[in-house]
Amino acid sequence: MKKILITGATGYIGRRLLERLLREDGLQIRLLVRSKRKLRPDTVDKVEVVEGDTFDQQALALALKGIDTAFYLIHSMGAGGDFEDLDRMSAENFREACIAAGVAKIIYLGGLGVKESASKHLASRIETGEILSAKPEKIQTIWFRAGVIIGAGSASFEIIRNLVQKLPIMITPTWVKTKTQPVGVEDVVSYLAAAIDCPFPENTIVDIGAETMSFKEMMLAAGRLMGLKRWMMPVPVLSPRLSSYWLILFTPIPYKMAAALVDGLKSETIVLNANAQKYFPQIKPRSYDTIIRDALREIEEDQVLSRWCDSSAGQFCDIRDRDLVSQAILRDVRRIGLGGATPDQVFKSMCAVGGESGWFTYNFLWRIRGLIDKLVGGYGLSRGRRSSNSLRVGDALDFWKVADIKENKRLLLLAQMKLPGKAWLEFDIQSDALVQTAHFLPRGILGRLYWYSVLPLHHFVFRDLARKIVDQANKLPR
Incomplete structure (x- = not known):
């Protein structure tokens, strides 16, 4: 052999x-x-x-x-x-x-x-x-x-x-x-x-x-x-x-x-x-x-096996910073009751965000952020996703990267947009609620200024995102 x-x-x-x-x-x-x-x-x-x-x-x-x-x-x-x-x-x-x-x-x-x-x-x-x-x-x-x-x-x-x-x-x-x-x-x-x-x-x-x-x-x-x-x-x-x-x-x-x-x-x-x-x-x-x-x-036919951004050197596609999420010092936490949805339904719903499906009500704000990111040399939202119905570790998801995924429990996204620091978006399915957390590890005073300047937008965007994921989950077949 x-x-x-x-x-x-x-x-x-x-x-x-x-x-x-x-x-x-x-x-x-x-x-x-x-x-x-x-x-x-x-x-x-x-x-x-x-x-x-x-x-x-x-x-x-x-x-x-x-x-x-x-x-x-x-x-x-x-x-x-x-x-x-x-x-x-x-x-x-x-x-x-x-x-x-x-x-x-x-x-x-x-x-x-x-x-x-x-x-x-x-x-x-x-x-x-x-x-x-x-x-x-x-x-x-x-x-x-x-x-x-x-x-x-x-x-x-x-x-x-x-x-x-x-x-x-x-x-x-x-x-x-x-x-x-x-x-x-x-x-x-x-x-x-x-x-x-x-x-x-x-x-x-x-x-x-x-x-x-x-x-x-x-x-x-x-x-x-x-x-x-x-x-x-x-x-x-x-x-x-x-x-x-x-x-x-x-x-x-x-x-x-x-x-x-x-x-x-x-x-x-x-x-x-x-x-x-x-x-x-x-x-x-x-x-x-x-x-x-x-x-x-x-x-x-939604059968794309691999993409150019699956894995490459340095900043483009790696997920090596995933473990730093515990070091984040600034967080935006949203807790939304499941409203009768099962963990399986919520998991399917949260794994369907991004790409052509978009990011729900405040899509125009996501698009503006994506355009700004493109203009400064980042990915923007146009990278989309490999598959419309499944995610795996290392997959690109607009200007995020899938850093961790546990079926019916957790999805962790690592930000790859241009930022003065490191950011993650985490979805954690608990027995009675979906806990959505935006983690941020700022780089110096500029990072802190960035976080607090976008906090008002986070209030609308992240609250809506968590709520819509649960709403969509309750519409899915059990």
Whole structure:
């Protein structure tokens, strides 16, 4: 039985690869994750889990012990200005730990592009591949390179879908004419899974992608498949900074990530070798029209398995601050009687808030707060939620993140909007009441001023939220 390690298993690609490999025979799977709680309980029962990251030598050694093939699905897109150093150190740590553990093969997913003309983030991912491949005499590295990955929940698809839905006429920067080769997320997963048993003779770079298209052609085709006629007018005056602000206003992507993606779209990302056909003739990348239809169907059927914001570095998507809730020094507590509703009904009701369902009566105040957050570089409300009827630890919920969830008892949301401090929103179902608590840990005097300035709004918004959750619960079937 082959032993497989997946890093980044709670991320966009990692979750889907894990689901695929769990359906395969003859594999024993181990995961290296920062938080075991972000895995579904039924998944934990099927795999081995080591908590840690690539900067934890002890966790790395434990995770790689006895492993035959290790997947490296990590990058520092969400980290700060030192992301290049973090990527470099992470890759070196991982390669050396794999060599020490006797791992036979590393499989890495990076991006298409030429290092000399690539953006900083893409160049860092290319450098990561070079580092992982640097010692072919000691370990084999299979380096997949993909361009724009399209699938329900991918950052690229959400940008395309939101722009096409919201803007009948688009004044666009000249980079929309840049060529790339989009590829469906399920095709990417197929290549990664097939690489486990593929007998590569040496270190190999495998470029993957479907037909060559421009970003403009991709958006117009998506509009056609969505039944929408769209017009685009490229102009040379839209700088990358302005383009990034354009994206954050109309898509769920926050500014820093938008800036990185825009920067990457300025240079071509096309396939430069034929190794995909050579080593994987059984895999035929689906057409762009097909992968767009598949992504739209997954959303319509509420079957989105993973999203771009499930897990990434630093500020974007982590839940590491969840345990600080006990340190909060300012609180707004609301206690609402259940009025005959059962804990099950209340739990279903409180897990349905946000996204398209909104936040009840004072939705306009939530929208204003979301717009302010967007303008200062935060998420706003446009990130929505992965599923309309279920939540899991690590899920995005507008500008919140699910930090803890206990069925029929508790939901804890960690604030990811721009704040002078840390904030949480907790729902606790007791025997006779729903206790809703807004916790705040201020940062200096500015944090305290912020809390007291919004307290009058909290009086209306939070009181209404708790009451409406119970009202909705009483309307649900028992």
